[in-house]
Amino acid sequence: MIKTVLVGLVCGAVALTLGVLIGHFGITNNSSSAPSWINDIGKDVDENIVEKFLSEVDRLNIEENLRELTKVPHLATSEGDEQTVQFMLKRWQDPESGLDKAWREEYEVYLSFPDAKNPNKVTVGESFLEKEKNYTKDQEDPDIVQPYAAYSPAGQPKGKLVYANQGKPSDYELLNRTVDLRGTIAITRYGGAGRGAKAINAAPYGVIGVLVYTDPLDINDGLMSDINETYPHSWYLPPSGVERGAFGSQYGDMLTPYLAAKEETYRIPFKNVTGVPPIPIQPIGFEDAYRLICELGGEGAPTEWKGAFNCTYNFGGPGFKPESAFNNSDVKMAIFNQDVIKNSSNVMGVIRGSVEPDRYVIYGNHRDSWVHGAIDPSSGTSVMLELSRVLGKMVKEGKWRPRRSIIFGSWGAEEFGLIGSAEYTEQYFTMLSERTIAYINVDIAVFANATLRASAMPSLQNILFTATRQVSAPGLDSTSVYDNWVQFSNRTSPTHGLGKKIKKSQTSHLFPQSKTNARIYPAYHTAYDTFHYASNFIDPGFFSHQAVARTAGNVLIRLADSLVLPLNCSDYAESLEDYLNKAVDLYQEKLSSRNISMGRSLLEFKSTFSSFGFLCFSPEPLKVRRINDQLMLLDRAFLNPLAFPDKYAYRHVIWASSSANVGTFPGLADAFAKADSSGQTGDWEKVHHHMSMLSQAIDGAAGMLENVI
């Protein structure tokens, strides 16, 4: 999974207010007979601590962390995974630079592995699916899991081959107009649809097996040769490289929805699990895909279906050209994946807050990888370890303790569907709901030596601006990340002006950018994602890693130490307004004709949100806490466990995922799309129903910002 800097949750007050508070407490502190705790209770972020943190973060330590973490493959629950558990514990329990406390949390989770004794095979007369080719010793490690599709069922389908582009519903529909798909094996390329969706979309047409490969067009800027073009000559994927992955679409352990997967926990029958492939599916390298696709018969596929191979992409007769050596052959898949419940660990660590230990800022990344996982996820883990070392050292030396508690999480089994973090939130749901300020996730820290991706609630824009202003861009000592950003951005915001607006899931190109169209770094989820690869092709010198560690750590310190939480409600309002404007444009006319009103609350929230930052308040600690609670809990008002009855685990009426993919309220967009297409009264009623839930949620959020009584 790819997330770089994901900062979660809620909304903020203006910096001016902070100034007032600092001043007041400055005076109060001089009074010698005030109780001693009054010093701590009024303390704000200490810029000297921030400076000290920034200067102590050392790229060479990050490099050493990465070397250590990537010594052996560390697939979830493997021996190598256990070694990383021990390593994390050792570091977080270090007497000189560890945390206050570190421990492991274990879950019994449902995973899927190939059978080591009975490898998966694809054959067309001869056998395909060789191991990935060795270029360094890393690829020789016997513990490397051979390429497979986790959660693909076992099975041995045999049939004529067809080419189905990216395996989207529209791809199969188009293909099916020309070719009878019943009993065929479809070869697809990565992209366009989720991994498992390529098989889920295929099954209704009678397809019995699916292959998936990475086309050099999508990942290698078209390059294919390992003589001089691909790794180890460059960062590009070698011809035998295969992207592994989880082919389920659920979050968390599939058998224990909403429950932590402990030994005695109830598990749903596997037949009730949705979102997994109904037919065998297997990923292969483009070397193999080239030989298969270029031999296919039948009509030529549309231009958009074409990748970088120097041959025509045909649909398949079904099957191969008459003149092909494969001729009339079937493709045979022999898939021996096994589902198994195994013990997976999160490693947790905390620094206890001095003043508000019951407020948590959480920082996490997963620990498990598909193979050596140097970039995914160990680049992020190396950054986390350096950041926690610097903070831990300051704590152990008595130089600093955060106002709020900091919780670090090193999640297990993420590659199988965010399992470790999901089980953790399920287990500690109430505590986390009531006490968490924000969650910061840094997974792949760097992947192209060119890009910072920051995705967060809009209220966190400001803190990212503050942090990036204080960090030098890698290799540009006199230019801050922020200045660089303004230079490279062409987005505008009514509040922040040019180049200062971060939206959910928006990519910002902060650093001089490599010329590549790769959708992600080419070695992603392969046996080439190694320390050698990372240190030679992704971030030689680890300057980018260092910049990410400084930025993320700066954000973390500010969230943990600010007297008033640095969250900005106006920015939240601005995003809501974008959504509203879009909804008015797209829906209002049709809704009015059906007597569905856009809802008063949708039109009135803005003033409440915008004015919150300008509230006046005194320095009394319970008043500050009250404001902070309003900020922290504002976002909870948008949660409604009944809002998305068809979408597992989604509750947030603003930021839930949407199938409609329009930049507006997700549930409204999906309900509208469905009603508009079906025209059924019942579907229009669902639009109205969701509109009311949305309206009530926005009212509730605005209410959280109003005077508390």
Next chain:
Amino acid sequence: MIKTVLVGLVCGAVALTLGVLIGHFGITNNSSSAPSWINDIGKDVDENIVEKFLSEVDRLNIEENLRELTKVPHLATSEGDEQTVQFMLKRWQDPESGLDKAWREEYEVYLSFPDAKNPNKVTVGESFLEKEKNYTKDQEDPDIVQPYAAYSPAGQPKGKLVYANQGKPSDYELLNRTVDLRGTIAITRYGGAGRGAKAINAAPYGVIGVLVYTDPLDINDGLMSDINETYPHSWYLPPSGVERGAFGSQYGDMLTPYLAAKEETYRIPFKNVTGVPPIPIQPIGFEDAYRLICELGGEGAPTEWKGAFNCTYNFGGPGFKPESAFNNSDVKMAIFNQDVIKNSSNVMGVIRGSVEPDRYVIYGNHRDSWVHGAIDPSSGTSVMLELSRVLGKMVKEGKWRPRRSIIFGSWGAEEFGLIGSAEYTEQYFTMLSERTIAYINVDIAVFANATLRASAMPSLQNILFTATRQVSAPGLDSTSVYDNWVQFSNRTSPTHGLGKKIKKSQTSHLFPQSKTNARIYPAYHTAYDTFHYASNFIDPGFFSHQAVARTAGNVLIRLADSLVLPLNCSDYAESLEDYLNKAVDLYQEKLSSRNISMGRSLLEFKSTFSSFGFLCFSPEPLKVRRINDQLMLLDRAFLNPLAFPDKYAYRHVIWASSSANVGTFPGLADAFAKADSSGQTGDWEKVHHHMSMLSQAIDGAAGMLENVI
């Protein structure tokens, strides 16, 4: 609806700790250069204020409040209801004894009324269902709503009469063995099953209409004559008296589940509403019931079906005895009820908290009645007004301001299914969830001059003991309510010893008790529930009202002013342990045989709960707040919106209602009962599933009490 003193939510720390804190702040306060807010921030309950409150509560004011509130009938949304709205607003906005602020909140709610121009009728040749007989001018008021079953459908069924006891499923089943029920009208007596259930249970047997009456056995200790035995000669129900009521089983506005019923809110189609009578149903007086039942033919009903009539209770032939004057007649029902969406108001008022305005103690009662509603609900409203007058006056005079905010609610349309309060909680859900300490409900304040009913979370036992120790029992100046209680109680608790244990929905007889078996006061929901009735038969002199006002107000002040919340976790643990022991007794063997474990958390919570009260902490305000948040939010850990998929609005895994009616975890009990009866694997899986949810919730609750990090 009947609730006397219902105190809601959460769990508490021991009094010893309070002492320590008070002492410390006493010292700190003498320091002249400490900031001024430090005085308020460390203040605890001021016993002088409590004393002042108790002494100022005046029974004669309560009497005057009641006289004013019961001048005219005030059925929800009627002209009389609007008069009470204005009266509440006037009182709560009074410049000398009002609250900081008072206002109305309006909703558009789904109600059901008879057609004034076309009265409901029951005929057997001649017409029955006379108006209730006039004994005072009150019964002459043209605005009295004539007896009806709210939410009964309109219709004019005609059929032979049968007697179906209380209309329970088992009653119809037994009756159906002897009599073919298809096309019959069933007469039933109140009690044993919910109002609407008497029709819901009947319909599957082909019954086409239902009558319901109050048997003198159940309400009048058997007395029947208005010559000398019943009102106006005593508190007993006159022969023509009819209990009205809501015959739906939903909470809140039926058409807007989980949403506040605003004008633009989505409304579900009425056909999707569940829990309403599928066939017409109508309540009648026992005078009419007597004439019908004593004429019935067929076999004699079982002894348990017999009420106080001096005739045999027969099943019905179906229909009447051959020798009856009614002979072969059909009973005809002509029901003209109309469903309508009308505007209903809550009246809200607040006293803003001085130190923690963002923590709410809520005190409420409904305002609407069926007729004059002197006891239900105006006795409670009169108490609330006297209590708010005394508190308001202290605030206006600058003598007192609570630490936390107090919110008063005068709910509308409660008689139709708790509508006003449900819409309020739906509208302000997030705010109330995050900030509410407790909810106190005093509806019927007094109903037999004999009984205090207190129903609350177990953690609130202690505060009730403290309050009742400080209030004199009515008419017993030298005996406290508490001492009286110990005398009359024979319950024991491991923690509190003899007579000191209050359980959910448990009735405690505190005062010398009238000898009556009435299930409620006899004039309940009739035109005889008047000021005359209340002041002559229920509480002459209003001494009991005064004792209730003092007790409830004392609890309110303590919840609002205590530095550390007076909630007791050990008491909570004790109740959980009772549930656990029962579950072990009843279920463990069968569960083990199916490999369902009782869950580690169920066996381990006790030490965490019990030790919480003994936590040491310093006087720092944010530490006190932290403890209080743990106490306040503990109970939230038991809420799971997915725990009761078949029960609307229930979320609490400990205190939800249970059909199984066993004193243990409600969802577990219901799931077990179903699985044990069906034997189906799927049902046993649901038991296991609920056990896991329960286990996770208890773990979560214990987690809230552990060190916050």
